[in-house]
Amino acid sequence: MTQHQQTLRISTTGKSLCKITSQVQAVVVQSGVRVGLCSLFLRHTSASLVIQENADPDVLKDLENFFAKLVPEWENYIHSTEGADDMPAHIRTVLTQTSEQIPVANGRLQLGVWQGIYLWEHRQRGSSRELVVHIMGES
Amino acid sequence: MTQHQQTLRISTTGKSLCKITSQVQAVVVQSGVRVGLCSLFLRHTSASLVIQENADPDVLKDLENFFAKLVPEWENYIHSTEGADDMPAHIRTVLTQTSEQIPVANGRLQLGVWQGIYLWEHRQRGSSRELVVHIMGES
Amino acid sequence: MTQHQQTLRISTTGKSLCKITSQVQAVVVQSGVRVGLCSLFLRHTSASLVIQENADPDVLKDLENFFAKLVPEWENYIHSTEGADDMPAHIRTVLTQTSEQIPVANGRLQLGVWQGIYLWEHRQRGSSRELVVHIMGES
Numbered sequence: 001m002t003q004h005q006q007t008l009r010i011s012t013t014g015k016s017l018c019k020i021t022s023q024v025q026a027v028v029v030q031s032g033v034r035v036g037l038c039s040l041f042l043r044h045t046s047a048s049l050v051i052q053e054n055a056d057p058d059v060l061k062d063l064e065n066f067f068a069k070l071v072p073e074w075e076n077y078i079h080s081t082e083g084a085d086d087m088p089a090h091i092r093t094v095l096t097q098t099s100e101q102i103p104v105a106n107g108r109l110q111l112g113v114w115q116g117i118y119l120w121e122h123r124q125r126g127s128s129r130e131l132v133v134h135i136m137g138e139s
Numbered sequence: 140m141t142q143h144q145q146t147l148r149i150s151t152t153g154k155s156l157c158k159i160t161s162q163v164q165a166v167v168v169q170s171g172v173r174v175g176l177c178s179l180f181l182r183h184t185s186a187s188l189v190i191q192e193n194a195d196p197d198v199l200k201d202l203e204n205f206f207a208k209l210v211p212e213w214e215n216y217i218h219s220t221e222g223a224d225d226m227p228a229h230i231r232t233v234l235t236q237t238s239e240q241i242p243v244a245n246g247r248l249q250l251g252v253w254q255g256i257y258l259w260e261h262r263q264r265g266s267s268r269e270l271v272v273h274i275m276g277e278s
Numbered sequence: 279m280t281q282h283q284q285t286l287r288i289s290t291t292g293k294s295l296c297k298i299t300s301q302v303q304a305v306v307v308q309s310g311v312r313v314g315l316c317s318l319f320l321r322h323t324s325a326s327l328v329i330q331e332n333a334d335p336d337v338l339k340d341l342e343n344f345f346a347k348l349v350p351e352w353e354n355y356i357h358s359t360e361g362a363d364d365m366p367a368h369i370r371t372v373l374t375q376t377s378e379q380i381p382v383a384n385g386r387l388q389l390g391v392w393q394g395i396y397l398w399e400h401r402q403r404g405s406s407r408e409l410v411v412h413i414m415g416e417s
Contacts, residue, residue, distance in 0.1 A: 001140040001275070001279040003415065005313060005381055035144060037178055037273050039315055039379050043390030045331045051237045053184045053229055058218040062226050063233060065217075066210070071344070078343075079336040087340050090331055094341060098329045098393075099379040101178050101238040103144055103273045110271055112182030115237075132388050134315050134381045136275065136279070136414065137142060140279040140414070174283060176317055176412050190376045192323045192368055197357040201365050202372060204356075205349070240317050240377040242283055242410045249410055251321030254376075275414065276281060 003136045004031035010129045012047065012121035015068075015085075017060045020131070021117045024102075025109055027133045034107045036137015040100045040117070043130040046089035047121050048096040054116030067092050089122035096120060104137060142275045143170035149268045151186065151260035154207075154224075156199045159270070160256045163241075164248055166272045173246045175276015179239045179256070182269040185228035186260050187235040193255030206231050206261075228261035235259060243276060281414045282309035288407045290325065290399035293346075293363075295338045298409070299395045302380075303387055305411045312385045314415015318378045318395070321408040324367035325399050326374040332394030345370050345400075367400035374398060382415060 006027050012018050028038055042049050053059040077087040100117070103110040111117070119129060145166050151157050167177055181188050192198045216226040239256070242249040250256070258268060284305050290296050306316055320327050331337040355365040378395070381388040389395070397407060 001142065003279065003314065005383060036142065037275065039381065041379060041381050041388065043388065043393065045329070045390070045392050050233050051184070052233060056218055056220075059226065059229055062216045062218050063230065066214075066230050070209075070348075075344075077340045079334055079340050081334075087337065090337055091341065091344050094328050094330060095234055095373055097236075097375075101180060101240060101379060103178065103180050103271045105144060110180065110182065112184070112269065114184050115182065130390065132381045136315065140281065175281065176414065189372050190323070191372060195357055195359075198365065198368055201355045201357050202369065205353075205369050209348075234373055236375075240319060240379060242317065242319050242412045244283060249319065249321065251323070251408065253323050254321065 002139055005134045008131045008133060010119055010131055012129055013126040014124045015121060017118040017120050019116050020119050024117055024133060028104055028109060028135060031135040032139040033104055033135050033137040034139055036104045036135055038102045038104050038109060039134040041132040042098050045093055046123050047119060047129050048093040048098060049100045050096050050118050050120055051100060051115050052118055053114050055114060085124045092122045140275060141278055144273045147270045147272060149258055149270055151268055152265040153263045154260060156257040156259050158255050159258050163256055163272060167243055167248060167274060170274040171278040172243055172274050172276040173278055175243045175274055177241045177243050177248060178273040180271040181237050184232055185262050186258060186268050187232040187237060188239050189235050189257050189259055190239060190254050191257055192253050194253060224263045231261045280417055283412045286409045286411060288397055288409055290407055291404040292402045293399060295396040295398050297394050298397050302395055302411060306382055306387060306413060309413040310417040311382055311413050311415040312417055314382045314413055316380045316382050316387060317412040319410040320376050323371055324401050325397060325407050326371040326376060327378045328374050328396050328398055329378060329393050330396055331392050333392060363402045370400045
């Protein structure tokens with residue numbers, strides 16, 4: 001068993017799902033691991049991870065619309081000094097994922113045919129986000 | 140340290156929580172791992188994983204009812220070509236889990252007394268779902 | 279590669295987020311692992327884990343308020359024998375996390391600057407909760 005840890009920096013645009021499947025797969029290749037587990041950890045509290053449909057971009061729009069309605073910006077939040085979108089961004093993060101684990105076989109992420117990995121930016125403005133990729137397994 | 144990776148196929152019925160604790164425990168036994176970590180990954184975007192109460196089946200009905208109300212089928216979704224239940228199924232998946240990790244000790248999943256592992260089918264029709272079980276640890 | 283598994287008992291007060299970052303970091307130190315992955319698993323179905331902002335306590339109040347509104351206690355739940363707060367506690371657990379994974383480097387959890395680890399008690403009364411910490415990596 002061996003392990004490989006690497007941090008990716010990902011630039012996001014505001015309130016949108018950014019597909020990162022290929023960047024993560026590239027780290028799996030660099031790790032040399034053929035069979036194992038790839039663990040993802042996002043070092044932020046106002047952006048999150050989801051694994052979702054990679055085909056129809058309308059799914060991403062519906063996700064964005066659903067969460068905008070579920071966690072409205074203009075609620076009466078106590079924590080409001082960092083902007084109207086900040087507390088909703090924290091709640092949206094809590095409702096989705098900060099870490100994900102994906103098995104690896106034959107040197108490839110064992111995602112289903114329709115699965116893509118997404119970094120979901122929940123703030124109105126984009127920024128640079130840090131994702132730690134940790135891979136354990138056998139080469 | 141050793142590892143064991145195996146894919147289970149699980150037949151679901153529509154919109155229901157299917158208990159899979161014993162199937163996962165059986166893979167732990169086959170792996171020979173006594174102390175370690177069992178990682179589960181569901182290869183789908185319209186079904187998900189939850190760890191929940193294994194005693195009163197009414198809890199599962201209430202979960203189903205709550206999610207049916209939280210993510211209504213007849214909203215005005217853009218992604219609608221695959222049926223009225225498809226986009227809600229994606230949203231319900233995002234709100235729950237695609238991967239779970241459970242520690243193993245003495246060759247057994249270290250679930251709490253009341254915890255069961257469930258595969259949650261979010262589509263109206265059941266289907267065959269693939270769950271990757273990846274176990275790392277010492278035998 | 280080595281591993282270390284340890285169970286922490288954490289006393290909670292009712293319906294609140296309890297910061298556990300330092301207890302988890304202490305287990306990482308005890309494990310002797312310098313680079314690896316720290317996996318957390320909560321052995322309960324009415325309390326959960328979240329990784330959230332560690333600075334402004336108002337964020338925690340807003341999270342509590344949001345979930346109180348999203349999952350009301352006085353809905354008509356079928357499962358009601360264990361109190362009005364029990365079924366909402368199960369739903370709140372499903373909407374958040376039972377397991378989390380955090381990478382370790384230089385013997386420290388690789389949390390972002392603003393990230394803290396929280397155990398979220400969803401019942402009205404506090405209790406003693408069991409958290410399994412499983413660390414894999416190299417010393």
